[in-house]
Amino acid sequence: MLFHEVYGCYYHCVGEMINLAIDNKLTNENMLSIIHQYAFEESHLHIIPSLNEKKWQIFDKPFHTPLQHHYSLPLTLLEKRWLKTISLDPKIKLFSLDFPDLDNIQPLFTQDDYVIYDQYQDGDPYDDDSYQEIFQLSLKAIRYKKAIKVHYLEKEMICIPYHIEYSLKDDKFRLYVIHQNKKKILNIHKIKSIELLNEYSQDISIFPPSKKYFVLNIYDERNALERVMTHFADLQKQAEQIDKNNYKVKIYYETQDETEMIIRVLSFGPLIKVIEPDSFVKQIKDRLIMQKVCNLK
Amino acid sequence: MAYNELIKHFERIRDYLHEFYIYGFRSRNYIKKKSRRSYDNEKRRLESYLKEYMSFQYTNSKLVFLSIDNRLLPHNPLYKTFQSKSFVDKSITFHFILFDILYDETIQLSLKEIVYKTDEYLSHFQYPIPFDESTIRKKLNEYIKLGLIQMTKINNQNIYQRTASFPIQCYEDALLYFSEVNPLGVIGSYLLNRIEHHDYFRFKHHYISYAIESEIIYYLFSAMQQKRYTMIYNHNPKTQKESYFYIVPLRIYISSQTGRCHLLAYTPRFKTIKTYRIDYIYKVILKETCPLFDVYREKLKDVQNHIWSIQYIPYHLEHVEFTIRIEKNEQYIYQRLMREKRIGTIIKVDDCHYCFQADVYDTNELMPWIRTFICRITKVNFSNRTVENRLKQDIQAMYKLYEIGDDVNVIS
Structure with missing residues (x-):
């Protein structure tokens, strides 16, 4: 079972709180900070009252638990099967690892069960x-x-x-x-x-990527909206509906990827139109002019 | 019913995750099959789950959807939505008591001893939750299935102990990588939650929405591993049509350029291999073993050299041929052609022209790729003339869209 409460963030939070309580370090502040770190935006509204009102009988007194040991959970079979699965992946060689305790475990799937059909053919030499x-x-x-x-x-x-x-x-x-x-x-x-x-001892400052953007108009025919939104789902964007069938999407990309962006836009043909900035539009136009010169009949 | 942040079935939020994550700006009116309250609750739930990763703003009364750059993310934020399974108060209470009682893998206890020790713990509370033997037995059986507890028979008595510990800190780097690229990476994220970890990896072209399909993909992989017939139930959100198919799942086709997943499966009713969109499947039921599984998979192997993306149309091979101009100083374009062609061959026509040729089941599938070569396509020759004409019409439509006049020959 992949969707189970033992993997859930509420269990995770309570486990962390028990460990602090056993060390006599649990406070209101760190309860909230655990929830903020591991659970959802509104989780404190549910977790704290459930513990305080003893619906979940974990803490008998404030910040005290009758449990005596630090919380730990063995791996589930699903987790072991996943580890077995990655142990069979050709790229595991990159990590130089052994999986001695998984001999009797079945993988969840193997390389025969899926294919990444549009991956480029000149990938890195992982076997080298x-x-x-x-x-x-x-x-x-x-x-x-x-x-x-x-x-x-x-x-x-x-x-x-x-x-x-x-x-x-x-x-x-x-x-x-x-x-x-x-x-x-x-x-x-x-x-x-x-x-x-x-x-090195100094803190390194990681440079934010230099970004540009382009704005697309999408007229939703031939399933264009879904295709565009799915295709550009990897990038930061702002999207809004202009009217029933027209949409405007602003897409941000890293400057060094400009050629890739032009190619990605061209793949949609006339289903989308870049409307700004002018420099991006010009590059699309230049390519179309060059295409026209090719005299494709 | 009062709003609860957690959910019983993941399927409840799957549709909404698609709508909000991919489109973002879908309004309450668009999602027709759901009630108004249900829409508001699910939107609130998803905003709570994905607080830092997606947001909505109103500008001039229009809803604007904002998403972030996946390239900046070391972890897929959608995995977090899988940590939202609801449970009853008794379950969480017993869970922590049980693993405190069985804190070491050498401890072996009978059911009666576990019940006794559970009561002992709960005696610290003024109004202890009552646990009877059968509730505890049921929970122990569930944990045996999960692999957290093992049971042995000693002197005709069932004895329970926690399963052996399995250190995973040494796998940190592999977990960081595979949890983002493996089709069931969500399980890797569960493992990462158990250890101290750093964020050494980033991912470009990172399509994270396949995570929404994890449960369905898990069952489909199970069907393949067990070589089983399978019943899948589909819902098409566009047509609102429900359907079901009795199939033999053969392979999952994953796109690294959209993140979308399809299932190619043998379909006994049509006696052929067909393609199913995994985001449309909402239920999978494994049926009896299929003795011909290996035969069907071999058939898929035979035909896959003619599948450009995901479509197999039996007895229907079409010829695709197009030529592009590559100047002598543009060898990187030739390299591009070689690395991006998934099937087919490249023939050098002359010093500046190269021709791609392939026989495929569906010419349409190549159109987006061919269009990426706009600016250098000199010739196309498809046996499917309708698609050939559409490609040419599309290029004409682009001239019109970008106001490219007839005088460009003069410019050149």
Whole structure:
């Protein structure tokens, strides 16, 4: 059963509260902060009265429980089966892990049971030993806050890595680093070598991405609205209905992805029209002019 | 009934999650099959679940939906909605007592001992919740099914103990990654809730809405693993039509470019493989074992080289061919063609022209991809002339839409 209260955030909160109560550290403030951290916006309206009114008999006196041990829960069978499933995934090699206690556990599914049909064909070389080593060292550097020396595109540079980004569509990992006070994105498969240097102590400021936007008009025919909203669901946007069949959507994207955005807009053909900014509209028009020159009959 | 933040069945909020998360601006009037109060409650519930990730604003009396950039998220916020299962007061009380009594995996107790110790705990309360033996037995059986408790027979008596502990902190990095890319990543998020974790990963092109379908996908995978016939119940929100199908689930097709999931399944009634939208399925019931499962799956393997996306139309292969211009200094376009083509072949026509060829079941499915090459398409040749004409008409319509006049040849 995937939807069960033992995975629920109310159980999670109460477990955390019991642990604090056993250590004699439970207070009103940390009860609220646990709820704020693990549960929903309005959960305190339900959890606190249920405990105080003894509907849930966990705390017999304020902040005191008759329970005697820190709360811990074994893994469910579903969780073990999920671990078994990822242990069979080809990309698990990236993490260099063993799963010794799952021999008698059945996976929830295998690679034969699904396909990502529109993933690009030139994904990273996950089977390559040196790729795996570079991936693991990158993760280690982030975890232990270490600077790195990388050999990348015929250059050597010293930088601070701060996260790894994966694209399911591209099937590629990219390493985000700060180099000479600027954000840089390195394709992990293009890193020739990586060396961990000293720990850095200063707080690094992660640069917010530089963003642009474009605005689309959608006339809802041939299911255009659903297709556009689904296709651009990965991006930040504002959407509003103008009238019965007309919609306006403002989509924000990272500056470096502009060409990709133009291509994505073109894939919809005449079902959508970019109305601003002029620079984006011009690029669409330029492509259409070039197409017209192709004299497609 | 008074508003309760938690829900008994996830299906209750699935429709709303689709409507609010994908469209956002659906008003109360649009969601026809629900009552006014139900709409208000579900909107309140989802806003409470997804407080930081979606919002609504009124500007000039129009409802504006705001969503955030998924690329900034280390975790899929929709997973949180799966932590909303309701329960009764007795359940949560007994849960924490039980795992306090069985705090160590070496402790073995009979039902009678568990009942006694439960009463002992509850004696600290002025009005203790009464637990009888049968309620506790029922709960223990439920936990045995969940894998939290194991039962052994010793001297003809059922003895209960917690299942062995399984350290998972060492899997942190793998959990962070797979919980976002695995089709049932929500279970990975349950595991992450159990450990201290950091946020090392981010995800580009991160379509998170497939999470809404997790329960249905779970049952469909179960059907495949057990090679079973399955009954699926569909609701089409556009037509409001309800239908059901007796099928053999064969494979789930997931799009990395929309997040949408489809099921390809053998359908005995039509004696062929058909495609079903998973977001339309609201109930899955596993039936008897299908002895021909491997045969059907082999058939899918045979035909999948002609499926561009998700459509299989038996005995109906169509030829698709289009040529694009690639200048000598534009080898990246050739690379693009090679990495994006899922099937078919690329033929070099001359130094500056390359032709894509494939035989597919549904030419329509290639249209969005072909349109991405607008600015360099020099020739198209489809055996399905209707689709070929539509592509050309679409390009003409785009000229009109962007006011590209007939004088461009002069400009060039």
